Structures are given as C-alpha cells and as structure tokens.
Amino acid sequence: MKKLIHLIAAARPNFMKIAPLYHALCKETWAKPEIVHTGQHYDANMSDTFFRDLELPPPHHHLGIGSGSHAEQTGKVMTAYERLLEATRPSLVVVVGDVNSTMACTLATVKIKYAEKATNQSEEPQPISSSLQRPLVAHLEAGLRSFDRTMPEEINRIVTDSLADILWTPSADGDENLAREGIAVDKIVRVGNIMIDSLEMMRPKIEATNMPKQYGFKDGSYGLVTLHRPSNVDDQGQLEAICAALKKISQRMSLIFPVHPRTRKQLEHFDFWHNLKQTPNLTLSEPLPYLQFMSLVFGSRLVITDSGGVQEETTYLGIPCLTLRANTERPITVSEGTNRLCSVTTLAQHVGEVTTITKNQRKKPLMWDGCTAERVVVSIRDILHLQVEFTPSGN
Numbered sequence: 278m279k280k281l282i283h284l285i286a287a288a289r290p291n292f293m294k295i296a297p298l299y300h301a302l303c304k305e306t307w308a309k310p311e312i313v314h315t316g317q318h319y320d321a322n323m324s325d326t327f328f329r330d331l332e333l334p335p336p337h338h339h340l341g342i343g344s345g346s347h348a349e350q351t352g353k354v355m356t357a358y359e360r361l362l363e364a365t366r367p368s369l370v371v372v373v374g375d376v377n378s379t380m381a382c383t384l385a386t387v388k389i390k391y392a393e394k395a396t397n398q399s400e401e402p403q404p405i406s407s408s409l410q411r412p413l414v415a416h417l418e419a420g421l422r423s424f425d426r427t428m429p430e431e432i433n434r435i436v437t438d439s440l441a442d443i444l445w446t447p448s449a450d451g452d453e454n455l456a457r458e459g460i461a462v463d464k465i466v467r468v469g470n471i472m473i474d475s476l477e478m479m480r481p482k483i484e485a486t487n488m489p490k491q492y493g494f495k496d497g498s499y500g501l502v503t504l505h506r507p508s509n510v511d512d513q514g515q516l517e518a519i520c521a522a523l524k525k526i527s528q529r530m531s532l533i534f535p536v537h538p539r540t541r542k543q544l545e546h547f548d549f550w551h552n553l554k555q556t557p558n559l560t561l562s563e564p565l566p567y568l569q570f571m572s573l574v575f576g577s578r579l580v581i582t583d584s585g586g587v588q589e590e591t592t593y594l595g596i597p598c599l600t601l602r603a604n605t606e607r608p609i610t611v612s613e614g615t616n617r618l619c620s621v622t623t624l625a626q627h628v629g630e631v632t633t634i635t636k637n638q639r640k641k642p643l644m645w646d647g648c649t650a651e652r653v654v655v656s657i658r659d660i661l662h663l664q665v666e667f668t669p670s671g672n
C-alpha cells in the first residue's frame with residue numbers, strides 16, 4: 278500500500294518549499310503525496326499563481342482558514358487539520374518553514390491519537406507506528422533561529438522543532454541550534470536548501486520570462502525591493518524612514534518594489550502610498566508571481582529586503598542583498614553569502630558600497646545545489662523502513 282504523505286502549505290514562502298518535494302515524491306512508487314493548503318494566503322497573487330508557476334496541481338485539500346489573529350489562525354488550522362487527519366490518516370506529515378500553519382499542523386499531528394476501531398480498516402493508509410497511533414511529523418527547514426522572540430516566526434520555529442519527529446536542516450547552523458536545544462542528533466538530517474531546488478527546477482522558465490526588459494531595465498542596473506515584516510511595516514516612524522530612504526536611493530538607481538498586501542495596507546493606513554507611488558524612478562507593483570519575481574532577482578544589481586527566502590536566493594545567485602533587519606535566522610547568507618544586515622539609517626550608504634561585496638563572499642553554501650528534494654526522499658524512505666528502531670517520543 279502506498280504511504281500517504283501530507284505536504285502542508287499555507288502562505289507564499291511555503292509553495293516553493295513543497296513543490297520540489299511534491300514532484301520528487303510523485304516519481305516514487307511507494308509514495309502518495311497530497312498537498313494540504315490551509316488557506317493562510319488565499320488571494321490569486323499570493324497563492325494561485327505559485328501553483329501555476331511551480332507546476333503543482335490544485336491542492337488536494339483546502340482548509341480555507343483565511344486571515345485572523347495569530348491565536349485565531351492557529352486554533353482554526355488545528356481544528357480543521359485534526360479533522361482531516363482523522364479522515365485521511367497519512368503516514369507522514371511534512372511541514373515547511375515557519376508560518377502559523379507550520380506550528381498548528383505540527384501540534385495537531387503530535388496530539389492526535391487515531392481511534393482504535395478504525396486503525397485496522399484495510400484500504401486506509403495506516404499510521405506508521407502502531408504504538409504511536411499517529412503520523413510522524415517532519416519539519417523541512419528546521420533549526421533556523423534569529424534568537425529574536427518578538428518575531429512570530431521564531432516562536433513557530435521553536436515550537437515546531439521541539440515537537441517534530443524528524444528535522445531536515447538547510448545548513449550546519451541549523452544542526453547546531455537544534456543540538457543546543459537538546460534535540461537528539463538522530464532526529465536531525467541535513468538535507469540542504471529546498472528553495473534552491475525550485476529555483477533550479479524553474480531556471481529555464483525564469484530566464485525566458487525576461488521581466489527586466491518588460492520594465493525597461495538593463496540587466497545589473499536596478500534595485501529590487503521586498504518588505505513585509507511587522508518590524509518594518511507596522512511602525513509608522515520606521516515605515517516613513519524606509520520610504521524616505523527608498524526615495525533617496527531612487528535618485529541614483531531605478532527601483533522596482535512589488536508590494537506585499539500587508540505592506541500596501543500599512544502604506545495606505547499611514548497615508549504614504551500616494552506619495553511613494555509618485556516618486557520618479559521607483560515602480561510599485563502588485564506582488565509578483567514566482568517566475569516574474571525571480572526573473573527580476575536574476576537581473577538586479579542589488580536587492581533590498583526583509584524576506585527570509587530572498588536572502589537565500591540572492592546568496593545562491595551571488596547578488597548583493599541588503600537586509601533591513603537587526604538579525605537573521607539565516608546567518609550563513611552573511612558569513613558565506615552576499616547578505617548584509619543594515620538599519621534604515623545606514624541603508625543608502627550600504628547601497629553605495631555594494632560593489633565591495635567581493636568574489637570570495639559569493640560562495641554557495643554546502644548542499645544548496647538543487648538536490649535537496651532527492652535527499653529528503655531518501656530520508657523519508659529511511660524513516661519509513663526504520664520505523665521499529667525510530668524513537669519519536671522525547672528527545
């Protein structure tokens with residue numbers, strides 16, 4: 278019988294993390310991968326376009342949760358996912374990244390106990406350990422830490438990693454963080470960076486998209502901006518200072534800024550939107566589909582961001598990245614890559630210095646090679662075969 282594997286996706290950064298794994302699992306005769314979309318991001322340009330661009334089928338299950346406070350969202354996902362678990366009984370649940378649904382689905386899975394009466398029904402996928410009577414949970418992109426507990430994502434990472442049965446990490450710092458937190462080493466498997474798989478899988482299409490030309494930009498001449506973290510967009514003073522810095526930079530270099538819905542809402546709320554939109558040499562757009570966005574990354578001279586994924590993509594591509602944050606959960610992008618952390622007051626100055634990002638800062642981190650999904654599949658095969666020796670409870 279095929280092993281039913283749920284791949285949980287909730288929001289924009291999740292889709293490019295499940296896509297390579299979905300495609301890899303579809304090639305395995307023993308695996309039945311199904312996509313569960315919790316519906317945290319639901320509008321077309323934050324969700325639907327990614328399914329199209331990443332060649333994914335429509336989600337097999339849609340929980341339709343929508344927006345809400347953190348507690349509301351977490352609770353709703355847990356309730357809806359618990360029902361789906363009972364109805365479908367997967368062998369393995371794969372959660373990715375650090376959004377509320379990552380934590381909520383992990384919690385729902387580790388707490389469920391399949392009812393006795395149904396565990397022996399012949400055609401239903403079975404939990405892989407009869408003593409557990411629940412599926413295993415694996416976290417893809419485990420071990421990342423910003424050490425900043427004011428970030429909602431950091432809380433989601435800590436809770437998810439402390440509960441997951443298998444922790445797939447992208448880099449050595451992830452392994453070290455988990456070991457420091459007392460996670461047993463046999464639960465930790467370094468697999469590399471799954472985002473890079475999506476990038477490599479889609480590279481021909483990204484290159485064919487040629488977005489810089491459509492905006493009239495020469496390759497290597499413009500800056501790309503993405504911002505959405507609460508620390509940057511929820512505080513009026515910070516957002517005002519960011520707008521001022523972007524205007525200043527646009528006097529030197531064309532900027533293209535695909536605006537996240539949260540950021541747009543805040544720009545409008547604080548009444549900055551109209552003025553920013555009028556700025557010469559600064560183009561505001563809707564959030565872009567993956568292929569279009571990556572095409573703009575490929576051609577950019579530099580990127581200004583607070584996104585986690587963009588820090589990784591720029592490091593992989595050797596493109597200077599200025600991250601408007603005090604910390605990063607992806608320190609390898611600074612120590613080995615092209616990323617620099619900066620404040621809004623130093624942003625314009627950093628833009629002037631990006632040419633000093635030298636060649637030896639353009640190392641590709643180990644196992645960021647487009648083969649992460651394959652390593653995850655091997656790990657899943659191991660876990661499923663070694664179920665008797667595997668000890669998921671405790672650390």
Ligand code: UDP
Nearest residue numbers: 289290535564565566567570584585586587
């Ligand atoms: N992205 C995109 N279109 C955009 C902005 C981002 O396709 O307009 C992609 C890009 O690949 C990025 C990913 O979405 O790495 C995740 O971005 P986001 O900033 O939403 O999430 P984070 O990585 O910060 O959790």
